[in-house]
Amino acid sequence: MALPATLLLLLLPLPVAGDPSQDALLFQAPQGDPEAVNLGVRWGSLTPTGVIHIDLSTVTSATSSFEFRTRDAEGPIFSGDTGGGDWFVLGLRRGQLEVQLQNSVTNLSAAAGPRLDDGRWHRLSVSSEGHAVLLELDGAPALTLRHVAAPLARHPLPTMRIAPGGLLWPPTRLLDPLDPAMDGCMRRWDWLNQTVAWGQGSSGGPPKPCFRTLLPGSFFAGGGAIFTTADLVPDPPAPEGGWELVVELGVRAPSQTGLILAITDANTSLVLSLSLTPTALTLRLDQGGQLSLPLPPGCPCPVDAVGLHVGPASLSLRLGAQHTCTPLAAPALRLRTAWTSPHGRLHLGALPEAAEGPGPFQGCLHGLQVQGQELDLDAALAKSNAIWSHGCPGNGGHRVGCTCP
Ligand SMILES: *[C@@H]1O[C@H](CO)[C@@H](O)[C@H](O)[C@H]1NC(C)=O
Ligand SMILES: *[C@@H]1O[C@H](CO)[C@@H](O)[C@H](O)[C@H]1NC(C)=O
Ligand SMILES: *[C@@H]1O[C@H](CO)[C@@H](O)[C@H](O)[C@H]1NC(C)=O
Numbered sequence: 001m002a003l004p005a006t007l008l009l010l011l012l013p014l015p016v017a018g019d020p021s022q023d024a025l026l027f028q029a030p031q032g033d034p035e036a037v038n039l040g041v042r043w044g045s046l047t048p049t050g051v052i053h054i055d056l057s058t059v060t061s062a063t064s065s066f067e068f069r070t071r072d073a074e075g076p077i078f079s080g081d082t083g084g085g086d087w088f089v090l091g092l093r094r095g096q097l098e099v100q101l102q103n104s105v106t107n108l109s110a111a112a113g114p115r116l117d118d119g120r121w122h123r124l125s126v127s128s129e130g131h132a133v134l135l136e137l138d139g140a141p142a143l144t145l146r147h148v149a150a151p152l153a154r155h156p157l158p159t160m161r162i163a164p165g166g167l168l169w170p171p172t173r174l175l176d177p178l179d180p181a182m183d184g185c186m187r188r189w190d191w192l193n194q195t196v197a198w199g200q201g202s203s204g205g206p207p208k209p210c211f212r213t214l215l216p217g218s219f220f221a222g223g224g225a226i227f228t229t230a231d232l233v234p235d236p237p238a239p240e241g242g243w244e245l246v247v248e249l250g251v252r253a254p255s256q257t258g259l260i261l262a263i264t265d266a267n268t269s270l271v272l273s274l275s276l277t278p279t280a281l282t283l284r285l286d287q288g289g290q291l292s293l294p295l296p297p298g299c300p301c302p303v304d305a306v307g308l309h310v311g312p313a314s315l316s317l318r319l320g321a322q323h324t325c326t327p328l329a330a331p332a333l334r335l336r337t338a339w340t341s342p343h344g345r346l347h348l349g350a351l352p353e354a355a356e357g358p359g360p361f362q363g364c365l366h367g368l369q370v371q372g373q374e375l376d377l378d379a380a381l382a383k384s385n386a387i388w389s390h391g392c393p394g395n396g397g398h399r400v401g402c403t404c405p
Contacts, residue, residue: 032208032209032210032211032212033185033187033209033210033211033212035187035188036069036185036186036187036210037049037164037185037186037187037210038184038185038208038209038210039077039164039165039166039182039183039184039185039186040072040165040181040182040183040184040208040388040389040390041165041208041385042385043181043380043382043383043384043385043387043389044180044181044382044383045166045180045181046166046167046170046171046180047166048078048079048163048164048165048166048167048168049163049164049165049166050163050164050165051161051162051163051168052161052162052163052164052191053159053160053161054159054160054161054162054192055158055159056158056159056160057158059192060192060193061192061193062127062128062129062192063125063126063127063190063192063193064125064126064127064189064190064191064192065123065124065125065126065136065189065190066123066124066186066187066188066189066190066191067121067122067123067124067186067187067188067189068116068121068122068123068124068184068185068186069119069120069121069122069184069185069210069214070092070116070117070119070182070183070184070185070390070391071117071118071119071183071214071216071390071391072092072117072181072182072183072184072378072389072390073092073093073094073095073115073117074091074092074093074094074178074179074182074378075091075092075178075179075180075181075182075183075184076089076090076091076165076166076167076178076180076182077090077091077092077124077164077165077182077184077186078090078162078163078164078165079162079163079166079167079168079169080160080161080162080163080168081160081161081168081169082159082160082161083159084104085102085103086101086102086103086104087101087102087103087168087169087173088100088101089101089167089174089178090124090126090135091178091182092116092117092182093111093176093178094115095115095116095117095118096111096112096113096114096115096116097111097112097113097116097124097135097137097142097143098110098111098112098176098178099111099112099133099135099143099145100174100175100176100178101133101148101149102173102175103148103149103150104150105131105147105148105149105150106147106148106149107175108145108148108175109175109176110143110145112135112137112142112143113137113142113143114137116137117390119213119214119215119216119391121187122137122138123136123137123138123139123188124136124137128149131146131147131148131149131150132144132145132146132147132148132149133145133148133149162191164186165182165184165186166180166182167180179378181378181389183388183389183390183391184390185210187210208385208388211388211391211392211393211394212393212394213393213394214391214392214393214394215364215366215391215392215393215394216366216367216391216392217250217252217364217365217366217367217391217392218348218364218365218366218368218377218387218388218389218390218391218392219363219364219387219388219391219392219393220348220349220350220360220361220362220363220364220365220386220387221362221386221387221388222349222350222360222362222384222386223349223350223360223383223384223385223386223387224259224347224348224349224350224351224352224360224383224384224387225347225348225349225377225380225382225383225384225387225389226345226346226347226348226352226380226381226382226383227345227346227347227348227375227379227380227381228342228344228345228346228381229263229338229339229340229341229344229345229346230339230340230341230342230344231379231381232346232370232371232375232379242312243312243331243336243339244309244310244311244312245263245272245308245309245310245332245335245339245371246307246308246309246369246370246371246372247261247274247307247308247309247368247369247370247371248305248306248307248367248368248369249261249306249365249366249367249368249369250304250305250306250365250366250367250368251276251304251306251363251364251365251366252304252363252364252366252392253276253361253362253363253364254362254363255278256276256278256361256362256363257275257276257277257278257358257359258275258276258349258358258359258360258361258362258363259273259274259275259347259349259350259351259357259358259359259360259361260274260275260276260306260348260349260361260365261273261274261346261347261348262274262346262347262351262355262357263335263338263339263344263345263346263347264338264344264345264347264351264352264355265334265337265338265341265343265344266338266341266343266344268345268352268354268355269286269355270284270286270351270355270356270357271285271286271334271335271338272284272285272286272310272335273357273358274306274308275357275358275361276295276358276361278295279294279295280292280293280294280295281293281295281306281317281319283308283315283317285310285315285328285332285335286334286335287330287332287334288310288315288326288328288329288332288335289315289326289328291315291316291317291324291325291326292317292324293317293318293319293322293323293324294322295319296320304320305318305319305320306318306319310328310332310335311328312328312331313327313328313331314326314327314328315328315332345381346370348365348368348377349361349365349384349387350384364392364393366392377389377390
């Protein structure tokens with residue numbers, strides 16, 4: 001039984017974040033590509049973006065194809081199954097295409113092709129020919145699997161389900177575990193020569209747009225991501241008192257007042273924060289003072305190369321070529337305690353509602369490194385749906401016009 005051959009997309013209207021205030025924020029996101037469907041709508045959800053039911057007796061073509069674009073290295077692109085326990089998944093792992101399937105003939109997992117997580121559109125085509133499954137990438141054969149299925153015509157069960165952007169069953173059934181969230185977009189599909197029209201947002205709320213161009217980074221439209229600090233980066237053993245916090249990031253955002261990053265302790269009080277005001281970038285350390293650097297005059301957008309460092313004896317902040325620092329009267333013990341406590345939290349883009357501090361940030365954070373390691377938004381403890389984890393809009397997508405050198 002060759003599931004990939006029998007695809008028909010009848011995408012349900014896109015689900016919408018439940019919180020109405022969040023929906024309002026999504027409305028403010030840059031205008032998207034009206035042709036494309038965002039598969040990464042809800043954080044942490046196994047539920048596919050849509051589920052399609054197919055009557056196999058109506059299927060005449062053995063080929064399905066679509067264009068796909070992502071900067072997310074891992075997750076399912078679509079899954080499918082029949083009532084008989086046969087299933088199929090096409091996904092990415094380390095940016096590379098991966099097929100997993102289970103049926104009466106075989107249990108199989110195979111990878112193929114170059115990395116696809118480059119933020120460009122790629123055309124994928126999946127065909128079933130007798131006992132073989134063929135995968136094409138950008139018009140060239142990428143993977144041929146022979147003797148992996150019984151011919152479709154002989155399949156006893158007439159109904160099949162197809163699920164773009166998710167899994168139809170618990171992920172434990174996969175042969176190789178796959179991070180269930182895929183932050184990617186799909187367009188120009190042709191499922192078994194049966195085109196089904198559907199409208200985005202017809203569920204009564206705004207869908208999550210696919211940006212017209214996708215740059216590296218994570219785009220925040222008013223929500224936040226929370227990480228457990230103790231999980232983030234295992235600290236190498238440091239000599240007593242030698243603990244440091246090192247964070248590097250780039251910011252592209254319109255002029256605003258908003259929280260970029262914060263660390264809270266077990267009592268959810270703010271220990272450290274990095275925030276934007278219309279004219280400056282400000283770093284605050286509880287009981288350690290405050291540093292500010294002016295944003296380039298007349299140009300509030302890209303604030304590349306931001307670095308913050310809390311050492312045993314000093315607090316410092318860098319913004320491009322500007323640098324400022326202040327001595328610490330005492331080591332930042334409260335920060336160190338919060339960082340190593342199981343209850344310490346790193347917040348990106350927004351603070352929890354109860355916490356006092358700057359309001360949410362809206363814009364792009366990229367190149368984010370914490371303690372020298374890249375921070376993956378898929379490792380978040382919680383994440384707002386108003387975040388595009390693996391991509392920022394290109395210049396054409398910015399709401400606030402700004403040309404900067
Ligand atoms: C696809 O559908 C069109 C129109 O319904 C039909 O003319 C054509 O033969 C079909 N192609 C295949 C390969 O089934
Ligand atoms: C595939 O794996 C399942 C579960 O481990 C097993 O029951 C089944 O016999 C396997 N099928 C084949 C064809 O190897
Ligand atoms: C949290 O608050 C309690 C009560 O005010 C205090 O005793 C405790 O030291 C605080 N913990 C931290 C980590 O600040």
